[in-house]
Amino acid sequence: MGRLYNRNVLLGVTGGIAAYKSAQLVRDLQEAGATVRVVMTRGATEFITPLTLQALSGHPVHQELLDADAEAGMGHIELARWADLVLVAPATADCLSRLAQGRADDLLTTLCLATPAPLMVAPAMNQGMWNDPATAANIETLTTRGVHITGPAEGSQACGDVGPGRMQEPADIAAAAQALFAAGQLDGLQLTVTAGPTREPLDPVRYISNHSSGKMGFAIARAAAEAGALTTLISGPVALETPESVNRIEVSSALEMYDAALAQMGHCDIFVGCAAVADYRPVESQPQKIKKGQETMQLELVRNPDIIAAVAAHSQRPFTVGFAAETQDVLDYARSKMHKKGLDMIVANDVAREDGGFNSDRNAATILWPDGSLEVPLTTKGELARRLIDTIAGQRRQQAGKVA
Ligand code: C5P
Numbered sequence: 001m002g003r004l005y006n007r008n009v010l011l012g013v014t015g016g017i018a019a020y021k022s023a024q025l026v027r028d029l030q031e032a033g034a035t036v037r038v039v040m041t042r043g044a045t046e047f048i049t050p051l052t053l054q055a056l057s058g059h060p061v062h063q064e065l066l067d068a069d070a071e072a073g074m075g076h077i078e079l080a081r082w083a084d085l086v087l088v089a090p091a092t093a094d095c096l097s098r099l100a101q102g103r104a105d106d107l108l109t110t111l112c113l114a115t116p117a118p119l120m121v122a123p124a125m126n127q128g129m130w131n132d133p134a135t136a137a138n139i140e141t142l143t144t145r146g147v148h149i150t151g152p153a154e155g156s157q158a159c160g161d162v163g164p165g166r167m168q169e170p171a172d173i174a175a176a177a178q179a180l181f182a183a184g185q186l187d188g189l190q191l192t193v194t195a196g197p198t199r200e201p202l203d204p205v206r207y208i209s210n211h212s213s214g215k216m217g218f219a220i221a222r223a224a225a226e227a228g229a230l231t232t233l234i235s236g237p238v239a240l241e242t243p244e245s246v247n248r249i250e251v252s253s254a255l256e257m258y259d260a261a262l263a264q265m266g267h268c269d270i271f272v273g274c275a276a277v278a279d280y281r282p283v284e285s286q287p288q289k290i291k292k293g294q295e296t297m298q299l300e301l302v303r304n305p306d307i308i309a310a311v312a313a314h315s316q317r318p319f320t321v322g323f324a325a326e327t328q329d330v331l332d333y334a335r336s337k338m339h340k341k342g343l344d345m346i347v348a349n350d351v352a353r354e355d356g357g358f359n360s361d362r363n364a365a366t367i368l369w370p371d372g373s374l375e376v377p378l379t380t381k382g383e384l385a386r387r388l389i390d391t392i393a394g395q396r397r398q399q400a401g402k403v404a
Pocket of ligand 1: 194254273274275276277278279304305306307308309321322323324325337
């Protein structure tokens, strides 16, 4: 399984002679597991046809910013969000300059500005242009902004010059893209994640539940499996596909989720509680459908066990990570929840904001641990999950270092 497995790569092709190598790059990225969509500038279409890249990528090539038909399909903001990586190869001197200025006057530069995904560029130009201080300044600006620069290589150039400026070979660019997605951080470890809502039955046809979509927990399961963990996903009822290489255990009520989670103890290294577990359940679930009669009815509820607190208190406790969905004083409440439940880490998110949370594909959060924190600005749940997995791996390494 390549490190780009399940990753969406948006390949930007700009107008340089190296554009002919972009065809091979599409192939190499796919070989590494990526789904590739291509965006071309007008200049690029002078060097290679959109049809070639469409045929190889299996998707229409995006070219214009103001194209009503294209926007009706996958609009530019959707495309920017779709990407897990935006890779510009070849990136001409002009493209680097426009990116450094933050221009947004064509589709590619707009996408580069709009995307929350990492941006990588593979410069390709004549050695004189590469050596020019203007290009050097642009590269420095882009580097300080966190843009990843791969290459250029040295050697003979299409114009007859010899020197630095050739685009790296497609296989090297694909390798650099793969290196961005650290795999293997959790190799050999077992991770369990709970996800989705629970349903607390009142009778055979009714239940108490909540709006949790399960998307965040499923994204964590996917990121954990990609990082090499043997991953078990204990999920309440949701309509989501099981991520590749993940073992899914389906449960319905909080008590079922509790039993499934505790059954993992002894062979679980990391536990992430992402489920929205119902705090209460009806004292009794009626064996037959409850008939309507009186104008009012009383339900007696009893507290459900706190699954994650039980996991954290277990004699064979794993590294335990919880979630705290709060609407006010988010960080304070989250920190006190982490201490109360005995967790190693907690992900605090503000569910009062309108642009993330329950049913959204996006989320912003602060990851807290006893002596540190990491703020993750609004991004896809997939990216947040990867950041969380990176942070868990880093903290476990630190803990192991302290013990050693
Ligand atoms: O106490 P609160 O529900 O706000 O805590 C949220 C965290 O605790 C989440 O990680 C959630 O999965 C977990 N939890 C649990 N069992 C419960 C309630 C919450 O594991 N009964």
